[in-house]
Amino acid sequence: MVSGLEPGMRVVVRYLLPTGQATDALGVLLRADADTLVVDGVRGIETIAVTDVIAAKEVPPPPAPRRR
Template sequence: MRRITLPPPGRRVVVRYLLPSGQATDALGMLLSADSATLVVDGKRGVETIAVADVLAAKEVPPPPPPRPRQAAT
């Protein structure tokens, strides 16, 4: 049994987990909640509910970089 240590809700995380097809994918976003059965991550793809049993790895990540300023067309 894997033990995944997560930060408290409200922190930005990346979670690698298995899809039903067996492929691994990542969820990157704000951790909304976590319990013994599920993690809920709010990212660019929307809110994802992930079964803890499918999680391969998870960790806290830094905030995203600020948006780059747009350059004026010349």
């Protein structure tokens, strides 16, 4: 499920919260091992248990800001 992801990639990770609801973490993957993923995103650094991950993939860089 999380194979192929390397630190430094921009990723989106969908995972389950303790309440059972799903949420996403979007940002740069800082670390990935057999037990956890660490993503630095908009909400700060998130440590996610691999057992809670529903899906994960690399995503392209954010679009450039629009000019006014």
